[in-house]
Amino acid sequence: DVKVTQSSRYLVKRTGEKVFLECVQDMDHENMFWYRQDPGLGLRLIYFSYDVKMKEKGDIPEGYSVSREKKERFSLILESASTNQTSMYLCASSASYEQYFGPGTRLTVT
Amino acid sequence: GEDVEQSLFLSVREGDSSVINCTYTDSSSTYLYWYKQEPGAGLQLLTYIFSNMDMKQDQRLTVLLNKKDKHLSLRIADTQTGDSAIYFCAVIGGQGGSYIPTFGRGTSLIVHP
Numbered sequence: 001d002v003k004v005t006q007s008s009r010y011l012v013k014r015t016g017e018k019v020f021l022e023c024v025q026d027m028d029h030e031n032m033f034w035y036r037q038d039p040g041l042g043l044r045l046i047y048f049s050y051d052v053k054m055k056e057k058g059d060i061p062e063g064y065s066v067s068r069e070k071k072e073r074f075s076l077i078l079e080s081a082s083t084n085q086t087s088m089y090l091c092a093s094s095a096s097y098e099q100y101f102g103p104g105t106r107l108t109v110t
Numbered sequence: 111g112e113d114v115e116q117s118l119f120l121s122v123r124e125g126d127s128s129v130i131n132c133t134y135t136d137s138s139s140t141y142l143y144w145y146k147q148e149p150g151a152g153l154q155l156l157t158y159i160f161s162n163m164d165m166k167q168d169q170r171l172t173v174l175l176n177k178k179d180k181h182l183s184l185r186i187a188d189t190q191t192g193d194s195a196i197y198f199c200a201v202i203g204g205q206g207g208s209y210i211p212t213f214g215r216g217t218s219l220i221v222h223p
Binding site: 004031033040041042043045048090092094096097098099100101102103104106 | 118140141143145150151152153154155158198200202203209210211213214215216
């Protein structure tokens with residue numbers, strides 16, 4: 001079974017803090033993705049990566065950056081957290097078309 | 111780009127069949143998926159269908175694809191309270207062969223006794 005893990009299930013941070021969300025997959029997948037999920041808006045793609053050290057902007061990259069130093073790990077960074085970044089963050093990985101998701105991190109920024 | 115639409119809510123009685131519908135715009139889409147999200151969890155791949163198929167059955171789940179109308183549906187037979195979740199339709203492989211899926215906004219299925 002594909003396993004995608006995320007470093008935290010719940011996180012509370014203060015406005016202005018730098019926040020790191022970590023995602024690890026164990027299936028040697030080339031592609032990794034970060035989404036945010038908000039009620040009524042579905043999933044919105046923030047960034048994705050198709051190889052180590054490669055990254056591409058998704059639909060809503062503003063306020064976020066990513067890092068992929070190793071194939072199995074994809075990090076999402078909030079440089080200066082703001083209250084409008086309070087959301088559920090989902091990581092996914094894929095070899096080709098099927099995406100496999102982690103359990104999500106619910107981030108609250110106060 | 112691709113657009114995927116779903117109704118937001120569906121309420122059914124336990125034991126009845128549920129039908130969740132999805133429409134998409136890119137007729138060259140290759141793979142079509144259904145994901146399930148239980149409260150507080152990530153998305154779980156439920157089933158998928160290739161664009162050269164009309165139907166796929168997997169135990170209580172039946173997926174129907176009408177390519178002419180660009181309509182995908184998921185039927186859950188004998189719906190149980192454990193089926194209460196958000197169901198996402200996702201479409202991939204359209205123009206340009208992108209491997210990035212386009213998701214619908216999700217349909218919340220509420221199953222009541």
